[in-house]
Amino acid sequence: MSQSYETLLVERRDRVAIITINRPDKRNALNIKTREEGAAALDELAQDDSVRVVVITGAGDKAFIAGADISEFAGRTAVIQRSVMLGRSLFTAIDSFPKPIIAMINGYCLGGGNELAMACDLRIASETASFGQPEINLGIIPGGGGTQRLTRLIGEGKAMELILTGDLIDARTAQEYGLVNMVVPATDLQAETMELANRIAEKSPIALRMAKEAVKLASRSNLDEGLRREIDLFAICFSSEDKDEGVDAFLKKRKAEFKGR
Ligand code: COA
Secondary structure: OOOOOOOEEEEOOOOOOEEEEEOHHOOOOOOHHHHHHHHHHHHHHHHOOOOOOEEEEOOOOEEEEEOOHHHOOOOOOHHHHHHHHHHOHHHHHHHHOOOOOOEOOOOOOHHHHHHHHOOOOOEEEEEOOOOOOOOHHHHOOOOOOOHHHHHHHHHHHHHHHHHHHHOEEEHHHHHHHHHOEEEOHHHHHHHHHHHHHEEEEEEEEHHHHHHHHHHHOOOOOHHHHHHHHHHHHHHHHHHHHHHHHHHHHHHHHOOOOOOOO
């Protein structure tokens, strides 16, 4: 049974949990409450062994997330804003979440919304989605990882262009840049996302966790360290019951049933 939240809906469908940011009138802008509740929901889902994959989306058909709630910026001092941002953020909670997280992007994916999507492991967008880091238009810069994650994902030239201009790009361009994994018609977004989530949810949860950690290391360590750690993570998988099950299932030509042990 899920806890209830003011700004989110959390739903479980088999092994997949869906978190919906539920402030459609404000284009799902991230206020402090949403950030706190998002991190709390992830803590809850991390502990729940029945959940293998998480999907994050926005309510309504206009926006995934239109960024930080700009109304909270007015009158806030830089010192307070900095201390808010240095605390454990929703983006960090997503980044360090031990299970795969998919962003299902159903409309405007801007500023902190794009930063949240980039903290996820995979991004699926509707053809009607648009993307950008428009902070420059407010006289600020991205502060939730935008300058770092966008640059790692799409390279310095394109990241610089998006961040300096604040211009939006459409979903096809975002795919071409490597910002999103897949673009689908708006009517297929849910079905395609659930198909992908369910397919991943059938894998070994241990192998998923190790794979996620290993891939993330590639942009955060040097090659020698990364290769060394990859072997450690591989060895953890190798000692799991899931590895015995996967190998046995392959040899007996049957479907593996991974238990996360
Ligand atoms: N923070 C706070 N409120 C926001 C918001 C944000 N980031 N984005 C949208 N809203 C609010 C609007 O103020 C408006 O509220 P109101 O009805 O009380 O006036 C409501 O959501 C609907 O927004 P509106 O601009 O009328 O919708 P739209 O569909 O025409 O345009 C956007 C959508 C996303 C293009 C536009 O709202 C926008 O540019 N938002 C700001 C994006 C941004 O700069 N994000 C980075 C923040 S650091």
